[in-house]
Amino acid sequence: MHAIASAIYRLALALWVGGMSVFTFVVTPVIFRTQTRDSAGKIVGALFPVYFRFCLGITIVALVARAASGRAFTGARQLAGTFLVVFCLAIVSYHTFGVAPRMAEVRETIVSMETTPEEDPARREFSRLHGLSMTLNLVVIVFGVVLILWYETFRS
Secondary structure (H helix, E strand, C coil): CHHHHHHHHHHHHHHHHHHHHHHHHHHHHHHHHHCCHHHHHHHHHHHHHHHHHHHHHHHHHHHHHHHHCCCCCCCHHHHHHHHHHHHHHHHHHHHHHHHHHHHHHHHHCCCCCCCCCCCCHHHHHHHHHHHHHHHHHHHHHHHHHHHHHHHHHHCC
16 A cells, blocks of 8 residues: 555656646746737636646645655654645645635736736736735745655655
8 A cells, every 4th residue: 555655646746746837837828928918818717727626636635645655754854745745735725715716806807907007906916916826836836846856865
């Protein structure tokens, strides 16, 4: 069981970092390069709920597999790695159930990102939430990379 759980944990980390990175650094930029800003926003807005559920699900799988592998609580390094996964789960949960719905709500009040002035309160709030969203997303990707490197270095 430990070997299977360990393999699932490694796979979950790979999907976590790989999936988030492809969406963040490939899919989204291509959509915004090939579509108008308003069209791209609608497309990405439609993809976000799926993306956030994926992130939440894969983080949960990583945590469960880590615990099942027997490496979650056996030492200081293992505990630190488990804490990092739990911390990322908290970030992803906040992002999924707090930031993303609020962004969608604010976005609905903006008729057009192309014609609405940047000084508009809704546009400013959307920009603030977008910055927070991007930061949280990057933090989770970076911590996923840290977990992969940590696993390969310490097998923890």
